[in-house]
Amino acid sequence: MREVAVIGIGQTKIDEHWDQSLRDIAGEAVLAAMRDAQRDHADALYIGNMMSSTANRQQHLGAYIADWVGLKQSEAYRIESACSSGAAAFRTGLMAVASGEVESAVVVGVEKMTDSPGSEITAALATAADADWEVDQGVSFVALNALIMRRYMLEYGWKHEDFSQFSINAHANAISNPFARFHDTLTLERYNRGPMIADPINVYDASPIGDGSAAVLLVPSDAIISSGHPKVVVAGSGSATDTIAAHDRSDPIWLKAAERSVKSAYSQAGIGPMEIDLFEYHDAFTIMAALSLEASGFCERGKGPRAALDNEISITGRIPVASMGGLKARGHPVGATGMYQVVEVVQQLRGEAGTNQVADAKYGMTQNIGGSGSNIVTHIFKRA
Amino acid sequence: MREVAVIGIGQTKIDEHWDQSLRDIAGEAVLAAMRDAQRDHADALYIGNMMSSTANRQQHLGAYIADWVGLKQSEAYRIESACSSGAAAFRTGLMAVASGEVESAVVVGVEKMTDSPGSEITAALATAADADWEVDQGVSFVALNALIMRRYMLEYGWKHEDFSQFSINAHANAISNPFARFHDTLTLERYNRGPMIADPINVYDASPIGDGSAAVLLVPSDAIISSGHPKVVVAGSGSATDTIAAHDRSDPIWLKAAERSVKSAYSQAGIGPMEIDLFEYHDAFTIMAALSLEASGFCERGKGPRAALDNEISITGRIPVASMGGLKARGHPVGATGMYQVVEVVQQLRGEAGTNQVADAKYGMTQNIGGSGSNIVTHIFKRA
Numbered sequence: 001m002r003e004v005a006v007i008g009i010g011q012t013k014i015d016e017h018w019d020q021s022l023r024d025i026a027g028e029a030v031l032a033a034m035r036d037a038q039r040d041h042a043d044a045l046y047i048g049n050m051m052s053s054t055a056n057r058q059q060h061l062g063a064y065i066a067d068w069v070g071l072k073q074s075e076a077y078r079i080e081s082a083c084s085s086g087a088a089a090f091r092t093g094l095m096a097v098a099s100g101e102v103e104s105a106v107v108v109g110v111e112k113m114t115d116s117p118g119s120e121i122t123a124a125l126a127t128a129a130d131a132d133w134e135v136d137q138g139v140s141f142v143a144l145n146a147l148i149m150r151r152y153m154l155e156y157g158w159k160h161e162d163f164s165q166f167s168i169n170a171h172a173n174a175i176s177n178p179f180a181r182f183h184d185t186l187t188l189e190r191y192n193r194g195p196m197i198a199d200p201i202n203v204y205d206a207s208p209i210g211d212g213s214a215a216v217l218l219v220p221s222d223a224i225i226s227s228g229h230p231k232v233v234v235a236g237s238g239s240a241t242d243t244i245a246a247h248d249r250s251d252p253i254w255l256k257a258a259e260r261s262v263k264s265a266y267s268q269a270g271i272g273p274m275e276i277d278l279f280e281y282h283d284a285f286t287i288m289a290a291l292s293l294e295a296s297g298f299c300e301r302g303k304g305p306r307a308a309l310d311n312e313i314s315i316t317g318r319i320p321v322a323s324m325g326g327l328k329a330r331g332h333p334v335g336a337t338g339m340y341q342v343v344e345v346v347q348q349l350r351g352e353a354g355t356n357q358v359a360d361a362k363y364g365m366t367q368n369i370g371g372s373g374s375n376i377v378t379h380i381f382k383r384a
Numbered sequence: 385m386r387e388v389a390v391i392g393i394g395q396t397k398i399d400e401h402w403d404q405s406l407r408d409i410a411g412e413a414v415l416a417a418m419r420d421a422q423r424d425h426a427d428a429l430y431i432g433n434m435m436s437s438t439a440n441r442q443q444h445l446g447a448y449i450a451d452w453v454g455l456k457q458s459e460a461y462r463i464e465s466a467c468s469s470g471a472a473a474f475r476t477g478l479m480a481v482a483s484g485e486v487e488s489a490v491v492v493g494v495e496k497m498t499d500s501p502g503s504e505i506t507a508a509l510a511t512a513a514d515a516d517w518e519v520d521q522g523v524s525f526v527a528l529n530a531l532i533m534r535r536y537m538l539e540y541g542w543k544h545e546d547f548s549q550f551s552i553n554a555h556a557n558a559i560s561n562p563f564a565r566f567h568d569t570l571t572l573e574r575y576n577r578g579p580m581i582a583d584p585i586n587v588y589d590a591s592p593i594g595d596g597s598a599a600v601l602l603v604p605s606d607a608i609i610s611s612g613h614p615k616v617v618v619a620g621s622g623s624a625t626d627t628i629a630a631h632d633r634s635d636p637i638w639l640k641a642a643e644r645s646v647k648s649a650y651s652q653a654g655i656g657p658m659e660i661d662l663f664e665y666h667d668a669f670t671i672m673a674a675l676s677l678e679a680s681g682f683c684e685r686g687k688g689p690r691a692a693l694d695n696e697i698s699i700t701g702r703i704p705v706a707s708m709g710g711l712k713a714r715g716h717p718v719g720a721t722g723m724y725q726v727v728e729v730v731q732q733l734r735g736e737a738g739t740n741q742v743a744d745a746k747y748g749m750t751q752n753i754g755g756s757g758s759n760i761v762t763h764i765f766k767r768a
Contacts, residue, residue, distance in 0.1 A: 050443065053511055057515050058515040059464060059512060061464075062759055064628045066625045067626075067758075074624070075624060076759070078463070079464075080463075080464055081444060091485075098483040099478075127441060127443040127444065130448065131442040132405070135441070243451045371447055374447035375444065
């Protein structure tokens with residue numbers, strides 16, 4: 001298997017883009033990645049997207065976007081695994097280039113959610129859960145996470161306020177990221193006063209949806225690269241599932257799929273959690289932030305909130321997370337999120353993260369979660 | 385890139401399966417493929433499906449199906465490229481195994497269409513076309529094909545009846561296929577009396593939708609195989625796009641994406657159309673059958689109907705097509721179709737096609753078309 005490098009990155013601001021269609025947004029990110037790489041061609045285009053069939057009445061995004069961005073005749077198709085669609089698309093691009101089947105691939109994550117009424121988006125998000133045994137019983141996606149959080153708090157004795165630092169840290173990091181949805185400071189007082197959505201999840205435990213797209217260009221790492229950016233290679237990749245229904249798990253407060261996917265990624269990279277300089281995790285809800293830190297080997301079981309309370313997760317901390325704002329404050333356009341994570345890690349490893357730069361970052365990890373922990377994809381990147 | 389073998393195949397009958405859910409159907413095909421291969425594990429599961437988000441209110445089919453069939457913790461996600469979703473999923477599985485990222489992969493195509501009203505399915509199929517510039521103008525998917533067929537008839541002087549043999553041949557071949565939707569003989573008289581859907585396409589030019597699933601198990605071809613079936617390997621693979629809107633093509637009666645994808649596949653296999661012993665093409669409409677034969681090198685431009693009229697496409701003809709009934713008579717559960725094609729070619733190359741056996745078949749080709757020719761995936765298989 002040949003090594004693969006990320007040689008171009010592009011992203012759009014996450015916002016309500018009333019003036020742009022799905023293809024406008026995706027095109028902006030793809031063309032930015034091509035410009036960044038100083039290339040005008042790619043053999044293939046892989047698209048991470050969850051809900052265009054309902055939110056945009058458009059499927060077949062492969063031909064739709066390849067055509068729009070001028071990648072005439074390139075191979076192109078869509079990959080979907082709910083909120084982990086972006087990382088699953090990245091993994092497809094990685095395997096395509098690694099196999100030798102293509103010599104270059106653009107991977108783009110895109111979601112255009114804000115044209116639809118909120119109730120439709122809630123229904124679309126619920127398709128990530130089991131239609132028969134979760135959704136038809138009336139459980140929304142945030143309610144599922146609330147059940148998991150409640151159980152976690154009961155098991156380990158954490159209070160709601162103990163989760164605050166995940167969100168406060170994310171908002172602090174988003175302020176200097178021009179692509180982030182939010183640019184406001186979150187205080188503990190404001191966190192505590194947040195309107196409840198599904199007890200114990202209040203609005204500041206949850207990430208905002210939005211419209212956005214992020215893209216990269218992948219080539220074999222021995223290809224000549226002339227863009228002038230430091231080279232970043234994919235050092236490890238892992239992908240695993242768990243039961244789709246949370247209630248089918250013997251241990252619903254442990255991300256078994258994360259544990260398995262990081263194990264593969266660490267093994268390929270030949271490193272462990274100690275070597276990771278930053279971690280773009282999937283903080284769709286504060287409970288997922290805690291569970292992700294634990295299953296990835298950065299904290300002991302049940303100790304996720306401790307790492308946040310002790311400020312270990314800040315840019316200068318032991319394990320910086322959400323370095324550009326994370327899902328909580330950069331925003332969570334679901335099928336695009338996994339690709340934002342990749343773009344941000346590449347910014348960090350290139351030393352192009354501005355005031356949010358993690359000093360001397362060599363290894364960065366991304367982890368994208370689909371469903372209530374049922375599909376988890378982890379990648380490790382390395383400054384070459 | 386290491387060579388990949390298909391060591392297990394499974395399929396369900398295409399029908400209106402009121403008594404089975406999406407996962408029941410997919411599970412039946414996946415488990416049949418595992419049994420056929422005498423294996424009980426796979427590292428990964430790739431799913432071709434187009435419309436589960438609307439037809440079944442269920443996305444995230446990766447975790448949903450992996451969980452159901454007992455592939456606990458396997459990597460699993462969905463691939464979508466409209467009606468070519470099945471072949472795109474196959475190509476993903478091929479690249480995954482070829483890259484060395486996984487050692488075994490199940491690929492399954494599945495579609496459960498008949499629980500929804502016809503109008504919803506028509507709307508869902510239309511998401512394969514350009515939402516802004518085709519669908520919003522009122523053009524349904526069959527209407528797009530009718531426009532292409534009309535232009536083709538005008539250009540080359542063919543009459544409607546000249547397309548009859550594509551459908552008559554397909555119905556003849558389906559009779560002995562227990563998995564086919566139709567088991568009735570189509571006569572020329574009946575073809576000519578078919579109710580018109582979108583002039584010049586009548587009901588006998590069009591393939592029927594249905595519920596169905598087909599699956600394979602892929603491993604590196606040097607892996608030990610103990611199932612007793614002859615080994616079939618993937619000899620060539622190609623995938624290409626064209627403009628999503630038919631009206632954007634300078635030559636809308638030529639499948640440029642097919643031409644490009646077969647070129648890649650032939651080149652990898654080191655052969656040309658003369659060596660192909662059977663061709664499972666995408667006869668969603670008779671016009672697509674003609675265009676596919678031409679762009680794949682089996683007929684001259686404009687001569688597709690001639691090959692059918694001269695009986696060259698029958699089991700004993702020069703280039704047997706739709707050997708188990710094709711989309712027209714086996715049926716077209718859209719996201720599953722590409723995988724039915726693969727399963728049928730493997731049946732033929734193994735010598736397990738019963739009364740439909742193509743004598744001494746060594747090379748078989750599949751071609752799956754998404755949209756009005758905008759996404760085309762071709763594979764060549766070889767008896768090892």
